[in-house]
Amino acid sequence: MVKSNYLETYFICGTRDVDMDDFLLTLETSLKNGVTCYQFREKGPGSLTSPTYIYKTAQLAQRLCQQYDVPFIVNDDLELALKLNADGIHVGQSDTAIKEVIQAFPNKIIGLSCHSVAEIKSANEHPEISYYGVGPVFSTTSKSDAEPPIYPDGLKECVAQASKPVVAIGGVQVDNVAQLKGTGVAGVSVISAIARAKDKQQVIKQLKSYQ
Ligand SMILES: Cc1ncc(COP(=O)(O)OP(=O)(O)O)c(N)n1
Ligand SMILES: Cc1nc(C(=O)O)sc1CCOP(=O)(O)O
Ligand SMILES: [Mg+2]
Helix, strand or coil: CCCCCCCCCEEEEHHHHCHHHHHHHHHHHHHHHCCCEEECCCCCCCCCCCCHHHHHHHHHHHHHHHHHHCCCCEEEHHHHHHHHHHCCCEECCCCCCCHHHHHHHHHHHHHHHECCHHHHHCCCCCCCCCCEECCCCCCCCCCCCCCCCCCHHHHHHHHHHHCCCCCCCCCCCCCCHHHHCCCCCCCCCCCCEEECCHHHHHHHHHHHHHH
16 A cells, blocks of 8 residues: 655665665665665666576565565566556656556556646646656756756746646755745655665755745
8 A cells, every 4th residue: 555645755776876785784774764765776877688687686676665664666668567566656757658657557656757838738738647746846967858947936837837746856955955945845765875875864854845
């Protein structure tokens, strides 16, 4: 049973976002310290390429999430999500078409990236979508093909038009998260803020202060 506040502090991480040997430890420390959702995103320079390794690594991450009762979401890869019977999948505008995802993965968490009010309006046509990931709110170094930032004002406009909960993504850090107050987001999703934090407990606690 997925908790109603599962989007509150949403951690995204692949093996390239941390030292390879630290991946599972990073995830477990984050789960222990209050992340409410996790996305397995294995992409970008230096990420795993072998489907067997990707599957095995994702499976270990999934088991950790199960221990902490936190939803395990797969980024992009519908086949992997199906194979693992993940709790959900997150896709972007240029990934597998949302209609196909909805059909192939019923009764699961489905996240869709949106970058503008127009994309939100078109996403609203699909009531099966669970949440929208909206951004980048600020500039990010974690995604080389990110769109230009929309900043908190752009985020607020998107939230106002969204028929589903919105998580803010892109460049969200401890020192700017307070700017999200009043935007109406249901949560924040981050890679580097948590992956690179020395004191993950403190950072996760501070990230919750957008509420
Ligand atoms: C929660 C969340 N929001 C947005 C994204 C970005 O998805 P996408 O645009 O498909 O880009 P990639 O992550 O696939 O590079 C996300 N992953 N998660
Ligand atoms: C995965 C991702 N998607 C984005 C989008 O705008 O859709 S920005 C992004 C990277 C988020 O990493 P960080 O928290 O380190 O900025
Ligand atoms: Mg994608």
